[in-house]
Amino acid sequence: MSHDHSPKTAGSHDGHGDHDVSKHIRTYLLIGGFLLIGTAITVWAATIDFGSHNLNIGIGLLIATVKASLVALFFMHLISEKTAIYMFLGATVFFVTGLMVLTLFSFSDLPKDSEFLRLNPPAPAAQTEASH
Amino acid sequence: MDIPYTTTPREDTGLYNAKVGIWLFLASEVMLFGALFSSYILLRVGADWWPAPRSILNIPIGTFNTAVLIISSVTVVLAWASLKMNQLSKFKLYQGITILCALIFVGVKSVEYTEKWKHYEIWLNDGSNYSGHIDVNGKHNPFFYTHNKLVSEGVTEITFTKDPHKYGDPLPEKAAGGGEAHAAEAHAHESMVIKTEDIKRLSAFVPAHSTYFAIYFTMTGLHALHVIGGALVMFYLWITAGSWFRSRPEQFTNRIEVSGLFWHFVDLVWIFLFPILYLM
Amino acid sequence: MAATTTAKTHEAHEAHHHEHHDPGFWRSYVFSSDHKVIGIQYGITSLAFLFFGFILIALMRWQLAYPGKAIPFVGGLLEAVLGEVAAGGVMSGNLYNSFGAMHGTIMVFLAIVPLAFAAFGNYVVPLQIGAPDMCFPRINMASYQCFFLGGVVMFASFFVPGGAAQAGWTSYSPLATTIPTDGQTYWLIGMVLLITSSLLGAVNFIATIIQLRAPGMTWMRLPWFVWTQFVTAFILLLAFPPLEAAGLMQLVDKVLGTSFFLPTGLMTAGGAALADVSGGGSPLLWQHLFWFLGHPEVYVLILPAMGIVAEVIANNTRKPIWGYRSLVYSVLAVGFISFIVWAHHMYLTGMGTKISTFFQTTTMIISIPSVIILTCLFISLWGGSIRFNTPMLFALSFLPMFGIGGLTGLPLGFNFSDLLLHDTYYVIAHFHYVVAPGTIFALFAGVYFWYPKITGRKMNETLGQIHFWLSLICMNLVFYPMFKQGVSGMNRRMADGGATYLGVDDVGSGELVGTPQAMIDLNVNISHAAWALGLAQLPFIFNFFWSMFAGRRVENDNPWQATTLEWQTPTPPPHGNFDKEPVVYRGPYEYSVPGAKADFIPQNQPDPA
Structure with missing residues (x-):
């Protein structure tokens, strides 16, 4: 929201051209894999008794936050917005x-x-x- | 004068219009679901009754649906990447998988919902309290009965089949896998006949059952509406893809990016809903 | 920039192609996506609702002044239309509650917000930033349609069994959930539609202001009105969704019998038995979610009004607004802080001292930027050669009226004094000073000011001045005595005008306990003033329609000799607004620049060199 008019390359949506997209596909698949593993970890962690129920909740939310961050950063490209x-x-x-x-x-x-x-x-x- | 920056980004912001629009919309969605999450916390903290962790919903089904949404999130971003690389047929494949995932998700969710609507909790005047299934006037597993409905229909007694393990109670040691699966174990299901006048309260596991089910159905219902809405938009883009992409490739790619952002947000909300409703 | 415009792919052009060719009546006036038509649609609809909301209160004022007496002239009509609740032409308690709840709802959500934000914003903002239209014209159209539908649902709720909503514009649970009328459900559905409409509008406004500013229109060259609309849009975008969530939850409570906002142990309406609900919910949760919108909503009401006043003052003092940057930073600060003051509406709910202190502090902090804004506008008058035309009179009177409204809010922001004043007529007087002689006067200023751009004719000046002076006097006669009533402890929600609390001599002390008769008698004076205020609007209504056809034609496109871009377009602006893309060279308020030929330099006029 700056009011300078520094010209930027028009047409590039995310700072990377069409050529780069093919490289990103690996990242997308990798993140997808992490998310599936993360889901498995969430379900598994819920069965473990960490000593207090509050700790269980905290750990569950932590895993969810990490997963959500991965979606936001990589799938929604918030890492370079x-x-x-x-x-x-x-x-x-x-x-x-x-x-x-x-x-x-x-x-x-x-x-x-x-x-x-x-x-x-x-x-x-x-x-x-x-x-x- | 025509509206500028519908497709090409503006120099100083680096954004095209629709992208600003969708992010603003998502910001308001964050506030919408944020308010619901706040309500969840407050209702839970102040609740008289809250189901024990993992005792209430079907965890394998929930996990399956989570995986379905994650896969759809991957395919939706791959669909966009295919367009960027000018591969229309690959786009169609990935977009199709995404829509299919959306359908699977909604289908599974509706099965989950109807299971709950036929499953009952009963409170008797003598203070006892069970979960199970009911038979009313020969109807097996009917929907949405309450004590008032029994009275108004002139029903004098019902048959109640008790769950071996009361639904929502803390799981016994080592019994992982969710209350539903547990209930399905081959224990003898105890049936009993209960007079209407002995019933204090009868409720299926519908929103009115408790604040847990109220927030469960409201949040997942609103989320499901988002899934359906997103799927409709993606379906429209899927069937119009050919001509649109050939005549205005850049605009169409933008549309896919924007609808994809919405889809990722829907996925992101579910990533939080799953643990707080199913697991904790 | 020019290169971008030409390099722009031709699809946008194609998409608009057919709109340039004879769109026909329906596409031009009813289902139009042109921001100016939508602005006018919003304007007309919300003015109609403003009038309707006033009629409701005018009828309620009869019941307050003469409790239990049949309403003259329209009593029979009310009985014929609404039936039992107006039996014998007398306003029953239920009807009074319905009218009260709907007066608030209609005035806030269907009159002032759409007029201040959607009507003026839609018409003026794209013109002022040099844009051809809003960013998303069809979403803009959908926004108006949602609004209209919401209005229809609200209006229809008067005729359902049990009548319209009765639980106040705040719709507190459990009252709102247990009250036996379908009107409450209509209210919630109407609210969800209105909120959706606001969200669509807000997305559009922000995207437009970020993306469609003309070349050279930097952030610090935006007219301040655009800034106020920008902040207002953000408030609507981020504060409304929690109320939408709360509205959905209350709707589910009402329709599916859940207990989001119903506590354990809730009794039925008669108090005979436990209500048939699960309980376990929290009435306070509703209040939090409601006021999370409810308080920022106050700034939604006031900020666009301040923006209009600033535009009118700059134009009619013929000098730059004093402290433009202070105004910009203040409005941003107000918008930001407005999100963390909401619970000062809830001191009486038994909040703890720590959280009370927090909200008390933020409430006091937010008054600082508000006062900066008002001070800047006051100082702007200093040394100006003021033109006292109708828009300027309304803008000038806004300053002290809003000042009174704002300053009387401070005792309500403090926990201790609020406990005494909560729910009395003092509160009514306070926020009506902010909204009625405050915001509504600013909106009148805006109508008189931009009317020539919309119609090509000026409104009649004599009628305008009559309208102004009568309104100013009547407004104060209505609301000033309410401060006295409130301080003497008169409750704001009594259908009998406060007679319930009529003072009695306390046997022990010999002192009067309750509301003195003199305060209750003030109701008669207030009601007369309120009806006179209604009559004072007749010159305006007549002027508004008559001037469309018989008003004095403007001599050129810029009849007020203004600097901002909306006056540099043809009158009325065509579809697409500008003949060619305007380029901005200077700030928004370059009036009386030393050495310049004219006493104003339009923003799109290049430097002479």
């Missing part, structure tokens, strides 16, 4: 993270056992009221 696309995808990632993190944070910050209530226990009459 234009600045404009990086800019608005960056904003998107920021906002979607904000949505997830802030929403979760606000749920974990509900005042269940507030300091105030602990220091000022309600009168018995009010307690029945509050328990509704």
Whole structure:
């Protein structure tokens, strides 16, 4: 999104000409293979007890993230994309993270056992009221 | 004046119009699925009941469908590469495989769905609670019954065939492979007759069953709609490929690239859906 | 660039070929893909909805001023059309709730956003950046069709059993899910269509602004209006999808009986038994997803309005906008921060102190760029030779009106003061000052300002001034007293005008507890002012149609002596907009440049040297 007008070779979509595409096919097949292996690993890792269920979830998500990154970087060519696309995808990632993190944070910050209530226990009459 | 950069990239951005458009659209899709993933987390954290890991969906089928989508993602990028190398017949082959994969995926998914809609959980007034299959008035494995529906149809009793292992409960040690497969083991299936008045709640494994199934059907359903939409577009491009590619090769290649980007995104969403819904 | 244009493959030309030849009535005016026609379609439809939304509130104001009395003139008609809910011509509580919910929904999603963003954006943005059309004309057409369909669904919901949605424009669950009317389902379907329409529009706007700027139209030469539309489009693109997801989930809740937003232990409407749902969902989840859109939506309402005001002010002060770069960076900052302030609408839900503090802080931070924008626009007036025509009057009054609306928002952004003011008339007064005398005045300014470009005729100046002064006075008579009502604690959702909370003498202390009678009496004054405000729009409506045929013809293509590119086209601009591709040589606001012959230099005028 810069406003310089530096001429670039028109007609090349991804910075590589038609000649290079044949070389990429190997990469695509390789990535496809990795993804299939990754799927197998995900299924296998789910059967292993890593000690805590949360750790299992973390490992499963990690594998999924790696797989998703491979798809995004190589199949969707994000490894060599234009600045404009990086800019608005960056904003998107920021906002979607904000949505997830802030929403979760606000749920974990509900005042269940507030300091105030602990220091000022309600009168018995009010307690029945509050328990509704 | 005509609209510029429909095919050739603009100098300063290096992009042609449709590519900017599809990436913007995908950005909004990221927010759409991001909101659903957030909801998944919150519903799970606050849930009264959530199925134990690997106990609920058919993992071999899910793995198979994941592989199908991954293969289609490879063929869709190979289809584009074939066009770049001016090999129309190879393109047609790869694009055809992609569409076939999409059909397989949706077909398998619909089988998975209907299995769930015929499979029931029952809560009785005495506090007991089973999963299994039902027979109502001689109908074997009917769809979508609830307690209210039994009452309104005047059904007084149903036959309930209990699963040997209650669906969604933690798997016993060493029993890998998913609850469904486990349920299919050759244990004796215990049948019992239950009076309608004894039932507290009856629900098939439909969205209304629980928040897990609500988010499962909503996310996979929305994803399946994306698969169908993408397949329709790719089918249209497949049948118009010949004349289009011969007259306007660069524009057609761009279209394939753009539809391919959408397809990869659909694959990418499934890569997350599979572990969080099937495995965890 | 010229080389690219000629080197461009001929297929694009072919694709448009048949459009140059007599497209016929349907293709020209109804199923047109020309951005100008689509802009006008959006404009007319949203003005109609603006009027409709006003009628709803005008009827509600009768119920507030004279609770339980039959509505004069139209009471019988309402009973005939809507039946039981308007029995005897009296507005029932249910009907009041329906009208309230639909007033909000229609004004926000069917009137202001489409008018500010889609109508002005579609018509003006491609012209201002020197583009022949939007990037994706057919998607643009689909966007309008989705919008229209969404409007039809919303309108139809008034006539389904149970009437239109009753759970407020925010549609909070579990109320929205358990309320026994199909109107709520229509509302959700309508919303999904409107959101889809906005998304298609947003993709188109951003792609157009990135890709189709004329040669020489660098980012820092964009008219500021284009910047505001650019940021607005991003907000719509990224904030709307979570609401679409939430809308789908609420639709599934409503239709398939799921419990996304229904908690465990939910009772049925009468409170007699447990509701027949699985439970386990979270009502707060809906609020988060709703306000994740809902707050950025406020900036969707206000940013294009600010953009219009900036254009009108620059043109009518005959001097450059003060602090162009500050304005650009401020609007980017507003857009960015608007995504992380949403939960200040939810202080009363029992949020913890940490998260409250976070949202309080971001809310205060976002007021900084907003104030920078307003300050730049104020300073722009300094030393200008101001032309007080109708568009300028509306733009000028926007500044203090938005100022009042913005500043009264600060007490709502603070947790402590919000707990008192939440859901009172204070909130109504606050956001109506932002949107009604704020945004709507800016939109009027835009209508008067760009009308000559669209029709080739100016609107009548005398009628315009009458419209302006009456509107300004009535707006303030309507909304100013609401601050008083709100501060005295009057709840905003009472169909009886607040009589439920009428003050009584507390036996123990001898003090008044509740709303004083004097505050409730203000309802009568407010209602009279609101109806007068409706009458004040008659000169505008008449002027709008009459001037199309009998207004004074413009003497040339640039009747306001403006610098931006939309005034350098034929009037009205033909399909394709420009006779030849314009080339831009200068910034957008080169007015009164020392040494220049005229007091304005169009952006496409080369340097004399």
